[in-house]
Amino acid sequence: MRTLTFTGIAVGIALLVATATSVLVENEYFFSASYTVLQFVVLATAWNILGGFTGYVNFGSAAFFALGAYSGIALDKLTSAPLPLVILAGAAVAGLVGLGMGYLTLRLRGVFFAIATIALAEVLFTLVVNWDYVGGARGAYVALAQTPPLGFRSMGRLLFTVMALMAAGAVSIARFVQVSTLGRGLAAIRDDEMAAECSGVPTLRLKLISTTLSGALMGMAGATFPWFLSYVEPHGVFSLSYAVNSIAMPLIGGMYDWAGPVIGALLLGGLQQILQVNVPADWNLFLVGALLVVFVTVAPHGIMGWTRRR
Amino acid sequence: MSESLLVATKVTKRFGGFVALEGVDLSVATGERVGLIGPNGSGKSTFASCIAGTVRGGGTIRFDGRDLGSMPPHRRIRLGIARTFQIPRPFASMTVLDNLRVPLLYAAQKHPLLQRSLGHERDEAMAILKQVGLEAKADRVSRELTQVDMRKLELARAIASHPKLLVADEALAGLSPSEVDEVLAILLEMKSRGVAVILIEHIMRAVLRFSERIAVLVAGRKIADGPPGTVVRDPEVERAYLGG
Numbered sequence: 268m269r270t271l272t273f274t275g276i277a278v279g280i281a282l283l284v285a286t287a288t289s290v291l292v293e294n295e296y297f298f299s300a301s302y303t304v305l306q307f308v309v310l311a312t313a314w315n316i317l318g319g320f321t322g323y324v325n326f327g328s329a330a331f332f333a334l335g336a337y338s339g340i341a342l343d344k345l346t347s348a349p350l351p352l353v354i355l356a357g358a359a360v361a362g363l364v365g366l367g368m369g370y371l372t373l374r375l376r377g378v379f380f381a382i383a384t385i386a387l388a389e390v391l392f393t394l395v396v397n398w399d400y401v402g403g404a405r406g407a408y409v410a411l412a413q414t415p416p417l418g419f420r421s422m423g424r425l426l427f428t429v430m431a432l433m434a435a436g437a438v439s440i441a442r443f444v445q446v447s448t449l450g451r452g453l454a455a456i457r458d459d460e461m462a463a464e465c466s467g468v469p470t471l472r473l474k475l476i477s478t479t480l481s482g483a484l485m486g487m488a489g490a491t492f493p494w495f496l497s498y499v500e501p502h503g504v505f506s507l508s509y510a511v512n513s514i515a516m517p518l519i520g521g522m523y524d525w526a527g528p529v530i531g532a533l534l535l536g537g538l539q540q541i542l543q544v545n546v547p548a549d550w551n552l553f554l555v556g557a558l559l560v561v562f563v564t565v566a567p568h569g570i571m572g573w574t575r576r577r
Numbered sequence: 578m579s580e581s582l583l584v585a586t587k588v589t590k591r592f593g594g595f596v597a598l599e600g601v602d603l604s605v606a607t608g609e610r611v612g613l614i615g616p617n618g619s620g621k622s623t624f625a626s627c628i629a630g631t632v633r634g635g636g637t638i639r640f641d642g643r644d645l646g647s648m649p650p651h652r653r654i655r656l657g658i659a660r661t662f663q664i665p666r667p668f669a670s671m672t673v674l675d676n677l678r679v680p681l682l683y684a685a686q687k688h689p690l691l692q693r694s695l696g697h698e699r700d701e702a703m704a705i706l707k708q709v710g711l712e713a714k715a716d717r718v719s720r721e722l723t724q725v726d727m728r729k730l731e732l733a734r735a736i737a738s739h740p741k742l743l744v745a746d747e748a749l750a751g752l753s754p755s756e757v758d759e760v761l762a763i764l765l766e767m768k769s770r771g772v773a774v775i776l777i778e779h780i781m782r783a784v785l786r787f788s789e790r791i792a793v794l795v796a797g798r799k800i801a802d803g804p805p806g807t808v809v810r811d812p813e814v815e816r817a818y819l820g821g
Binding site for chain 1: 624629633649650653654655659660662666667668669670671675680682683685686734738817
């Protein structure tokens with residue numbers, strides 16, 4: 268299937284689901300929970316471009332997500348920019364930091380690269396905590412419009428639609444990457460970087476494309492977060508759960524295919540949302556850990572790999 | 578003899594205090610088959626890496642009239658320098674066919690990332706696999722291959738890059754005599770394509786059968802370079818390498 272056709276179908280499904288649920292579902296919690304699940308679809312898909320397709324494990328997803336959120340806060344304080352511009356700004360800032368991270372960590376692989384991403388997250392966390400303009404350690408509020416734009420009945424419904432479209436976009440980009448020449452080059456880097464370079468793959472350039480794209484999509488996911496909660500603070504957006512989930516979801520779904528993170532995010536994210544209202548909050552991370560152990564043992568290539576083998 | 582394709586001059590490489598290569602000169606003409614021999618640790622693989630660009634050393638390397646300088650490996654292979662590895666390095670998660678698609682897309686094309694379709698290279702990949710005898714295993718995941726098939730895959734991947742020079746680093750290591758003949762036949766076939774080959778090898782029977790010229794490295798220095806018959810009778814070579 269051609270990329271444009273796939274993107275059209277993905278956007279069509281997103282709009283159809285958003286419209287149908289907006290008409291049929293009265294419960295506001297549904298939109299809040301679905302927003303969170305779709306946010307993880309974007310995060311997991313973004314993580315997988317670098318972690319799954321290219322083989323570079325990023326433990327700093329929360330930092331890119333937070334960059335998107337705080338870019339939104341900064342832009343809102345500066346100009347009260349409209350949401351699409353905020354999303355673009357979040358993606359641009361996180362993408363640029365992704366590019367910078369790529370340059371700084373060119374010689375690092377495996378566990379050393381992973382540690383560098385944790386370090387990056389810590390540096391950005393410290394920066395935000397001490398940046399008074401965006402609220403510093405005490406956090407920042409976002410003023411929500413009394414009446415949501417475009418005729419939406421609530422801000423939650425609007426943000427759910429926006430996140431559904433972003434998920435469709437992110438998944439389309441990931442699929443395009445996978446089936447294109449770029450994806451084959453990234454897979455070669457993941458399997459053996461030196462052999463890839465000696466087969467003509469410009470490994471440096473491709474890694475930078477991968478870090479930039481992955482960072483930008485994570486930033487995009489984070490950009491609308493302040494409007495979702497109307498309040499953000501550093502510990503919340505830099506939370507370990509973003510880093511853990513964005514790794515766990517592709518791992519559970521399958522890292523070699525664009526569909527893996529989507530399946531993982533829908534399953535794990537959906538389950539977490541159900542548990543959130545039924546069991547104590549700490550059990551959520553415990554569940555992620557337990558599922559990871561199970562999948563690493565039973566199906567190391569995730570659900571996609573497992574179904575293909577059968 | 579035609580004009581030299583590769584001219585390596587005073588190639589030197591040190592790893593800390595250890596001198597791996599000391600002023601090695603080597604020229605290879607278009608389509609020429611050169612055997613590069615020497616005891617373990619004599620610098621053969623390091624020399625291969627210097628030519629392929631995976632190791633940066635001193636001296637100059639000119640290829641097809643161009644100074645390679647600090648050119649990265651992915652640009653050298655586009656110029657026509659392919660290499661195989663001493664220990665096969667397949668793209669383990671990919672099928673045999675997909676392994677060949679990587680160089681076909683990246684090394685043999687001018688602007689790989691601007692290509693729109695991913696289907697056109699299949700026919701050429703299958704033709705190469707047929708040539709090396711891996712046609713029936715095209716859809717097999719490469720990590721499941723046997724040792725000899727891994728060696729063939731390495732060669733197939735190098736052929737897919739449309740090389741002018743192939744540096745085959747111990748392409749016959751670990752193979753049985755019949756398997757050595759199989760892989761050697763693929764290497765000999767390169768001559769008909771006008772591809773020059775530097776064969777780094779320990780199996781003297783194969784080196785003597787294959788090479789039009791042999792160069793000998795010992796402790797990072799080239800001690801002999803000439804026709805096989807002359808080189809193997811060189812007293813210094815016998816003493817250093819053949820145990821004479």
